[in-house]
Amino acid sequence: MFSFIKKKLGWGQDSTSTPAPSAPAAEAPAAVPTVAPSPVATSAAPSAVAAAPAPASATAPAPADAAPRRSWLDKLRAGLRKTGSSIAQVFTGTQIDDALYEELEEALLMADAGPSATEHLLQDLKRRVKEAKATDPAQVKGLLMDAITELLQPLEGSLQVGAQTPTVIMVAGVNGAGKTTTIGKLTRHLSDANQRVLLAAADTFRAAAREQLLVWADRNQVEIVSQEGGDPAAVTFDAVQAGKARHCDVVIADTAGRLATQLHLMDELRKVKRVIGKAMDSAPHEVLLVVDGNTGQNALSQVKAFDEALGLTGLIVTKLDGTAKGGVLAAIALWSRQRHAPVPVYFIGVGEKLEDLQTFQAREFAQALLS
Ligand SMILES: Nc1nc2c(ncn2[C@@H]2O[C@H](COP(=O)(O)OP(=O)(O)OP(=O)(O)O)[C@@H](O)[C@H]2O)c(=O)[nH]1
Ligand SMILES: [Mg+2]
Numbered sequence: 001m002f003s004f005i006k007k008k009l010g011w012g013q014d015s016t017s018t019p020a021p022s023a024p025a026a027e028a029p030a031a032v033p034t035v036a037p038s039p040v041a042t043s044a045a046p047s048a049v050a051a052a053p054a055p056a057s058a059t060a061p062a063p064a065d066a067a068p069r070r071s072w073l074d075k076l077r078a079g080l081r082k083t084g085s086s087i088a089q090v091f092t093g094t095q096i097d098d099a100l101y102e103e104l105e106e107a108l109l110m111a112d113a114g115p116s117a118t119e120h121l122l123q124d125l126k127r128r129v130k131e132a133k134a135t136d137p138a139q140v141k142g143l144l145m146d147a148i149t150e151l152l153q154p155l156e157g158s159l160q161v162g163a164q165t166p167t168v169i170m171v172a173g174v175n176g177a178g179k180t181t182t183i184g185k186l187t188r189h190l191s192d193a194n195q196r197v198l199l200a201a202a203d204t205f206r207a208a209a210r211e212q213l214l215v216w217a218d219r220n221q222v223e224i225v226s227q228e229g230g231d232p233a234a235v236t237f238d239a240v241q242a243g244k245a246r247h248c249d250v251v252i253a254d255t256a257g258r259l260a261t262q263l264h265l266m267d268e269l270r271k272v273k274r275v276i277g278k279a280m281d282s283a284p285h286e287v288l289l290v291v292d293g294n295t296g297q298n299a300l301s302q303v304k305a306f307d308e309a310l311g312l313t314g315l316i317v318t319k320l321d322g323t324a325k326g327g328v329l330a331a332i333a334l335w336s337r338q339r340h341a342p343v344p345v346y347f348i349g350v351g352e353k354l355e356d357l358q359t360f361q362a363r364e365f366a367q368a369l370l371s
Contacts, residue, residue: 072358075350076368079321086110087370091141096129100137104144111327111369112296117334121147145366151333152362157344159286159314161195166243166251168276168283170236172269172306173290175257178318178349180209182290183254184216185357186347190250191220198246200239200253201226202272213254223248232256232268233275240279253284260305273310288346290316293324300331307343318349321356326369 087107090100101122108118121144128134128143161167173179183199190197199217201224203209210226217224223246225239236253243251255272258265276284289306291299299317306312320326329345336342345360 072350072355073364073368075321075356076348076365077371079324079350080326080368081371087144088141091137093137096134096137096140100140101126108327108330111325112331113327114297114300114331114334117151117327117330120334121151121330124151141370145363145370148330148366148369149363151330152365154336154342155315155329155333155345156360156362157314157342157346158359159346161190161250164282164285166198166240166248166280167285168240168243168280169250169252169286169288170255170273170276170284170310171253171288171290172255172310173257174259174292174295174302177257177290177292178316179203179257179290180212180216180254181352182316182318182347182349182357183213183252184220185349185354187216187220187222187252188354189357191222195249196247197222197250197252198239198243198248199224200236200251202232202236202239202253203256204228204230204232204235205256209254209256233271236272237275237279240276240283244280260302260309266309270309286313287311288314288316290318293317293320293326293328293348294322296325296328297331299328300335303332303343304335307339312343314344314346316347316349316357317345317360320348321350326365329365 087104090103090107093100104125105118105122108121109115113121124147125140125144128147129140132139132143134140134143159169171179171183180203187197187199197220199213199222201210201213203213204227207228210228214224214226223242225235225242227235227238232255239251239253242248253272253276255269256265258269260266273284273287287310289303289310289312291302293299295302303312303315315332317329332343332345347357348360348365350356350358
């Protein structure tokens with residue numbers, strides 16, 4: 001038996017006393033605190049769903065923007081400091097010589113950049129040093145920041161919703177990567193942007209997983225489709241149908257964690273994707289992979305494997321506040337360059353709070369990596 005839990009959009013309302021009205025799509029949540037710049041771009045025009053730089057928020061006042069963004073940057077910096085200090089230390093000497101490049105190679109490898117991206121960055125840096133006729137290691141550090149920024153830039157992109165109604169987003173990843181938490185945060189951002197969201201609890205594997213998503217749905221006062229011990233594809237199909245019938249703006253499907261090597265589970269994920277397409281032509285519009293930044297080079301293997309199975313449209317890299325060293329973004333960027341189209345990193349996660357989900361910006365990330 002499917003359970004539909006319909007909530008009126010609105011933050012901080014008593015959910016137990018809230019009846020289950022059909023909330024009109026345009027109904028705005030009352031007094032919802034906003035975190036800006038909004039990580040989600042919404043579009044009413046039926047244009048192509050594409051990664052594009054986030055538009056500046058015209059409504060959010062600048063001081064309100066600055067505080068959360070700064071605290072997020074501080075967290076990212078703190079998280080990457082281990083790496084940052086070791087890369088930054090390479091430039092404390094007085095000479096630009098082979099020893100400097102050797103130390104840098106080691107530091108980049110230690111930062112999880114992997115052999116290919118490390119080699120790419122070293123070659124690019126040497127070219128920049130030559131062109132700039134640099135003589136001071138501090139100058140070389142600035143040039144490395146430019147090289148990292150340029151490599152990471154194609155990964156910038158903002159999630160677009162609104163081109164299709166509903167925009168159907170499927171979320172996948174290995175166990176514990178941060179899928180459900182990220183969906184919760186994302187749902188809140190979408191609700192803040194007056195988007196009507198419906199969640200599909202397609203992680204039917206564990207009762208606890210369903211409950212976890214129910215808690216997020218309750219917090220965000222959004223609708224959820226879940227089924228006890230059911231087939232994930234059936235739950236998702238039903239959610240997309242419900243999303244269409246109720247004129248939802250966005251349907252997000254949470255899936256159970258799995259390793260790419262668990263072939264039957266990867267088949268199950270393919271089936272979920274196929275069935276979404278049966279429920280709505282052109283869907284899913286986004287297939288997102290959530291990767292834990294702490295997993296180092298393994299994150300790149302996950303990206304490759306899930307992309308091969310599902311055809312990814314975007315990435316979310318979580319836990320960059322932990323022991324993550326951040327260099328894996330360079331490895332992903334290099335891989336993405338060689339792919340037919342880049343896979344944007346829509347968000348990075350630097351903690352468990354709502355404001356800890358932020359858009360990815362190449363230069364900020366490069367600065368945090370080297371600060
Ligand atoms: N420090 C930190 N913790 C995070 C972040 N994102 C998620 N977490 C935590 O990671 C743990 C796992 O998160 P979930 O959202 O349950 O992960 P999941 O991918 O849904 O896990 P499964 O459904 O079991 O595969 C939780 O304790 C989250 O609070 C982040 O950016 N930073
Ligand atoms: Mg989960």
